[in-house]
Amino acid sequence: MTTTEQKPDWEEVQASPDFVLLRRRLRRFVFPMAGLFLVWYLLYVLLADYAPGFMSTRLFGNINIGLVFGLLQFVSTFVITMLYVRHANKNLDPVAEKIRNEVESRGEEK
Amino acid sequence: MGNVGNVWAVVAIALVAVATFSLGYRGSRHASTTQDFLVARRTVRSRRNAAAVSGEYLSAASFLGVAGLVLKDGVDALWYPIGFTAGYLALMLFVAAPLRRSGAYTLPDFVEARLSSRPLRRVSTAFVLVIGVLYLVPQMQGAGLTLGMVLHTPGWVGALLVAVIVVVNVFGGGMRAITVVQAFQYWLKLFAISTPVFVMCAVFIGSGGTHGGESRGLAEPLPPTFSAPTSIDVTTPVTLRVVEPVWLSAEGRVDGGSARGPVFWGPGTHEVDADTKLMFPGGAPVPSVAGTPSTNAEWLTPTGGGTSDLWTTYSLIFALFLGTMGLPHVLVRFYTNRDGKSARRTTLHVLLLLGLFYLFPMIMGLLSRLYVPELLVTGKTDAAVLALPGKFLSGTLGEILGAVTAAGAFAAFLSTSSGLLVSVAGVLSTDILKGRVRDFRYAAALAGAVPVVIAVFVRPNDISMSIGMTFAVAASTFCPVLVLGIWWRKLTPAGAGVGMTTGGLCVLGALVATTVSGYTGNWAPWYLQQPALITVPIAFFTMILVSKATQRSVPADVNRFRLRMHAPDPLGFIRDRDVARFGTAEERARLAEGRHRR
Structure with missing residues (x-):
């Protein structure tokens, strides 16, 4: 692992369109998703507190809407995780790979 | 209540302890350098790592606490498992991959590397210790409760036993050994909680869904009934x-x-x-403790309690969602992933494993409403999982199932405590002591002793509730530092320090207030029960405001560090910091001239 001679221009890499694209893609996914998720939670809590009648509607047996809603929260957590992993593998990793190649080849030139 | 089969349970607990020991010992034969101890050489595969993460994460709060809260609070208690699971989502979205790439070992490492500030490192060390101890205390109390039910020993015996086993095991092999142990303990816990549930469900359906014709349906607007005198x-x-x-x-x-x-x-x-x-x-x-739903219909529907319930529930969700990323024992696990990609894969597996596990405590909670309602009278609902099998099935089968759950509970305390102890001891030994293997062992002994003392002297609360408070501390200290540190260029050391301290002290203040008020007539206002919804935004805002005011002290190499976190993994020019820190003498000498920082 040689290190001393490789000094990529950090500012330049930071400003490169690829890096900006990478960060934008990541941010565009992460923050709206987290927001969506917290709102989805809030919806459950709000319904539970202000529409208990709706939440205790029986579906079958002892199962009511509240219970189903609660279990759905698990499912949605998992779905979002899968979406993210797919997004990262498809849209983030290739760009990251490209930056890496550029930085390394530039390092070799110097 | 002493219905849990004594002999069987003792044998089962002893087996768990022996298995933990021997796995730990087998692993420790290979562990020799400090790096082995701390991050298992970063070569743990993602699937095993996921089992280890889950094994470590499923603590007393999950194994005993969730079923207990379902028994007491009904559907509202669903929030705990949902929040515990969703925390991993937040962890993955915001921090998992960048943090792994940052090359830092522990939270203080990350804070120091990102902000180049020694004093700040001390502050974060202090909070790692606080969180570690706060999280260990309920584990020890849970162990005391479990052993108390099996052997009728006083609470401190179980607490001490767990502490001794864990400390000795950590002495032996540190993290590498623990990874194997943790993965094993996930499957053990899953077995211990699912087997009784399957057997009980089979019996329940076989007997037509009633128990001696006495119990009431779970949806009737009446309280549950005692099935026997x-x-x-x-x-x-x-x-x-x-x-x-x-x-x-x-x-x-x-x-x-x-x-x-x-x-x-x-x-x-x-x-x-x-x-x-x-x-x-x-x-x-069955009469129940005031403040909990008394009739089955009330229990089965989510709360309709207006603002205070809304607050408490949402605040709890907030704490769990954002607190997971700030838990030292969870984070240190992610460092054992090979790269950012495998860190993501690990998270996905973890969510599956956790979701699978949590089905069972919930069913346990529902069944215990029918079969062990007497726990509602004493309020000691944490014992539900332990007491249920013996009540449900008389004779040897019930005793064996009881023994299985007791052993599973013990596995829960052992695994979570091991993980916490490793991370707390890791931070103690590298930051306060000199970072030699010997120091790691002293640190482990110390980190095991303190929570035992607290567990013995402080009155136990509901396990899950105490854990909720620990998550609030993590969410108000490390969550803002991690999120802003990774995503916001302009974070300054002063901002991070002031924000963390403010957030942390707010939660600790609330914790002290509610504890004291528990002894002196419950005067603390309701919003202090779970303050995360106020303290997390306070921490974030303080951090942002102070950073804006001290813009001149933005660390010089922030760009380099950010590129490293957000760019792909094995960048040729990025060395793992750990080699510089913990590597062998010649590795360190080789790197000495190429160092960029420190």
């Missing part, structure tokens, strides 16, 4: 709410007067003093 020893004073009038017999002090013989309780609340024995006839309606 039941006597209950009340050891701490309690206020009970009665919905249906009930005849019982009591020995001790009830409603402010001494009682000996039959007592009639009309609807309303009734006070029971410590050291009172209550005897209920079979079929009698």
Whole structure:
């Protein structure tokens, strides 16, 4: 692992369109998703507190809407995780790979 | 209550302890350098790592606490498992991959590397220790409860036993050994909680869904009933709410007067003093601790309690969602991933494993409403998982199942405590001591001793509730530092320091206030029970405001560090910091001239 001679221009890499694209893609996914998720939670809590009648509607047996809603929260957590992993593998990793190649080849030139 | 099969349970717990020891020992034969101890050389595969993460994460709060809260609070308790799971989502979205790439070992490492500030490192070290100890205390108390039910020993015995086993195991091999142990313990816990559930469900359906014709449907607007004559020893004073009038017999002090013989309780609340024995006839309606749903219908529907319930629930979700990323023992696990990609894959597996596990405590909670409602009277609902099998099935089968759950509970304390101890000891030994293997061992012993002392002297609360508070501390200190540190260029050391301290002190203040008020007549306002919804935004805003005011001290190499976090993994020019820190003498010498920082 040689290190001393490789000094990529950090500012330049930071400003490169690829890096900006990478960060934008990541941010565009992460923050709206987290927001969506917290709102989805809030919806459950709000319904539970202000529409208990709706939440205790029986579906079958002892199962009511509240219970189903609660279990759905698990499912949605998992779905979002899968979406993210797919997004990262498809849209983030290739760009990251490209930056890496550029930085390394530039390092070799110097 | 002493229905849990004594002999079987002792054997099962002993087996768990022996298995933990021997796995730890086998792993430790290969562990020699400090790096082995701390991050298992970063070569742990993602699937095993996921089992290890889950094994470590499923603590007493998950194994005992969730079922207990379902028994007491019903559907509302769903929030704990949902929040515990969703925390991993936040962890993955915001921090997992960048953090792994940052090359830092521990939270203080990250903070120092990102902000180039030694004093800040001290602050974060302090919070790692606080969180570690706060999280260890309920584990020890849970161990005391479990051993108390099996052997009728006082609480401190179980706490001490767990501490000793864990410290000795960590002595032996540190993290590498622990990874194997943790993965093993996930499967052990899953087995221990699912087997009784499967057997009980089979019996439940086989017998037509009723138990001696006495129990009531879970949806009726009436309280649950005792399925057989039941006597209950009340050891701490309690206020009970009665919905249906009930005849019982009591020995001790009830409603402010001494009682000996039959007592009639009309609807309303009734006070029971410590050291009172209550005897209920079979079929009698069960009174429950004031403040919890008393009828089954109320229990089965989510709360309709207006602002304070809304607040408490959402605040809890907030704490769990954002706190997971700030838990030292969870984060240190992610460092054992090979790269950012495998860190993501690990998270996905973890979510699956956790979701699978949590199905079972919830079913346990539902069943215990039918079969062990007497726990509602004492409020010690954390014992539900342990007491249920023995009550449900009489004879040897019930005893064996009881033994299996007791062993699973023990596995829960052992695994979580090991993980916490490794991370706390890691931070203690590298930051306060000199970072040699010997120091790691001293640190482990110390980190094991302190929580035992606290566990013995502080009155136990509901396990899950105490854990909720620990998550609030993590969410108000490390969550803002991590999120802003990774995503916001302009974070300054001063901003991070002031923000963390403010957030942390707010939660600790609330914790002290609620603890003290628990002893002196419950004067603390409701929003202090779970303050995350205020303290997390406070921490974020303080951090942002102070950073804006001190823009000149933005660390010089922030760009380099950010590129490293957000760019792909094995960048040729990025060395792992750990080699510089912990590597062998020649590795360090080779790197010395190429160092960019420190």
